[in-house]
Amino acid sequence: MADKIKFGFLLAGGCAGCETALVDISERLVDALDHLEVVFWAPTVADVKYKDLEAMEDGYIDLAFVDGMVRNTENEHTVKVLRQKSKTLVAFGACASLGGIAALGDMHSKKELFDQAYKDTFSTDNPEGILPEPQCLWEGKYDLTLPAFTKRVSTIDQLVDVDYYVGGCPPHHDFIFQLIQAVVSGNLPPKGSWLTSGKAVCDVCKRNPAEHDQQRLPIGEVYRTVEGLPDEDKCLLQQGYICFGPVTQGDCQASCLNVNIPCRGCGGPIPGVRDYGARCVSMVASSLKDDQTAEKLIAKFNDMAKFCYRYSYSSGILNQKLTPGNKA
Amino acid sequence: MKKIEINPMTRLEGHGKIAIFLDENGNVDDAFFQTVEFRGYEKFLQGMPIEEVPRTVSTVCGVCRAVHFLCSMKASDDVYGVAPPSTGRKLRELFYSAHTVEDHTAVLYALGFPDFVVGPDASPAERNLVGLIKAVGAETGKLVLQKRGLAVKIFELLGGKPNHPVAALPGGWSKRINEEERAQIEKWAEELVELGKLTLQVFDDVVLKNPKYMELVTGEMYRVEVGNMATVDEQNRFALYDGTQKAIDAQGNVVGTFRGKEYLDFISERVLPWSYLKFPYNKKLGGWDGIKSGPDTNIYCVGPLARMNVVDSMSTPLAQEHFEKFHDTFGAWPVHYIQAYHWARAIEVLAAAEKCLELSRDPEITGSDIWNQPSSCTGEGVGILEANRGTLVHHYITDDQGIVQNANLIVSTTHNNAPINLAVKTAARHFIQDGNVSEALLNHVEMAFRPYDLCLACATHTVTGGQQPVEVNIYKNSGELYKQMKNF
Ligand code: SF4
Ligand code: SF4
Ligand code: SF4
16 A cells, blocks of 8 residues: 555634534545544644644645634644645635635624623623733733734635635535545646535535426515425525525535525635625526515625625635735 | 643644643642633624524534534524424434434544543554544444444434534424434434443443543542533433523532523623633622632533533433443542543433434424424524533524624533633642653643533634625626615
């Protein structure tokens, strides 16, 4: 057998769901480990510390995944170090590639976020209005430090060069297994690519009108999911339940649609789309029958930015315009 | 003062570090467990329709991938003043039971067991899931992963996605199951019960039969005397999906019980500048008095060990046998030995698997009545869920359309913040003496937080309302403005 691929996995600012998804490949993981040597997997799985990572030779790791976005100065540091130590770096999952849900925090100021958490929440007891501080001399003698909250969330590629992108929040475990097979057999596309089947969610959705020889018609109603139980076989978008399937990568095999719930775009943009949220809005708007229906949409999903950029705010042009020179 | 930092703490979900201060003799003066991240969910959930919250707030943590989802869904029931019909409720409970099996299993084998199976002094390169698979053999490793994978399948079948599920509806569930699916789930659940038994066997063989490890399990270096909080059913039995919260003090006396919004009468969270994580205490027992253990403390812990202390019995027969053995082993009640968390967790794998099997055989589970559609909105909802890591609270205020205006989350690991600090300090004082600091000793310090199964990703959530003014301009291919959309 050829040498094992030296593999690393770093949790940056995410939720570790992408790592759980790798464990979810289940017994196939044991076979995968025949080909992968885990040299770093922190903080979640292995006891290798940041200093051990720093001590590795540059390019020591053959293949590294990062899940999570960059949310604080510690993430910035560890992502940069991992990049230096890795031949190939994959932004793995929606947070790493697009910003993910926590990037919605950027729609508020740091003050708003902190005041809510540490001062205004119902159960908080904070008579002196204390906030966590990057540097604190506790009781006058214990020097305690915390990483600082960065001004904005960034995707991994806004900080360092990224070789591949994978969508999904998290990527589906079956898709991950396919990826691992592709990696092991050296069957990867050119660097800079998204690792994806290239299909939209609609392409793999059993409800797709085209599957039933039907035409898509202009939509005359808009519903929130709380407003009715849709037909279990028909296209949700056609029934007025806003679904982002047409513009989203379908490597999940249309998971949400299997339980009668619309897609919210965690798979990331289909090829060729740069600004996912903007494309979402234009896709939805052009599907609506008339201005009246558009008004309904705006009334029902009042916070359009949080709706359409649910997983991709950091990578959106909207966000970029607000902060020129996001790249560190 | 000399400072030693363990960074990052490893084998946990999220980011934390431990700072240990040594005096001039090289003994531990003090030690701190610090949570180093923060994300702000309590603010940015504001402006979202409440029914969109469960699938969104789920991303607070990707390991306990069902609990924020379920808890906010329960809050959304309250916001609309609707309870799910019996089948809808049972589907939720089945879903949660499957999650408990896979989550607890992952935590035990990937985060907890390596310290025992591979050994606390083993090389750090081996002391992990991969080393564990090597130690137990590929066949056993595969067997555990395969059976755990079946719980993930149940999760995905009912929840839609294998992580960050989507099938929540205020007042019910969006996916019904047919007889074929039920029969499949029943078969899988039978295997989950086997997984529960196997896991308890592993714990028995590796830990309980090893006198060296039993010294750690019943030793003072891993003892933290604080109060407990957990859910009980009407008969004071173990319950995960729903029930009443019960709090006991460090001596085991009942402090009180609460439901819904009454949580505010019991829980207060203190802010300290050196951690992003707040420090809850039981305010029925007095105001903030610092991070202290002992019979009179108002600090309390939650999670598997707290449940073993708070409930009178389990609700399923096989788990009950192990519950009795557990308490016979320790004698005094409540149990304050924190390595017992791992054992309690293993008992709960079996309890949850038994629950899956019971529900999969329930004739109602294939019913078609899964949703009570809301007809009005109350504007406020509290969800309390006995999450795998302990009591979880989600509280939302909405407008009359169910759009979130304010949110408060008290996460399981947050309740355990002060106890973890106590545990780390106690272990550090025991293991680090006369300036003797080795990697293995530091790992023994880390073994003081692993029982709590830290979910720092969770603990550092935090969300609020208010909307972002956005203007979206849509252009035709020709470049001409087609439509402008604004929300202000
Ligand atoms: S992409 Fe989703 S699952 Fe992955 S780390 Fe981010 S929030 Fe978690
Ligand atoms: S719009 Fe949604 S429901 Fe319709 S075909 Fe596409 S993915 Fe399926
Ligand atoms: S259907 Fe959409 S939201 Fe659901 S898993 Fe797939 S890409 Fe993600």
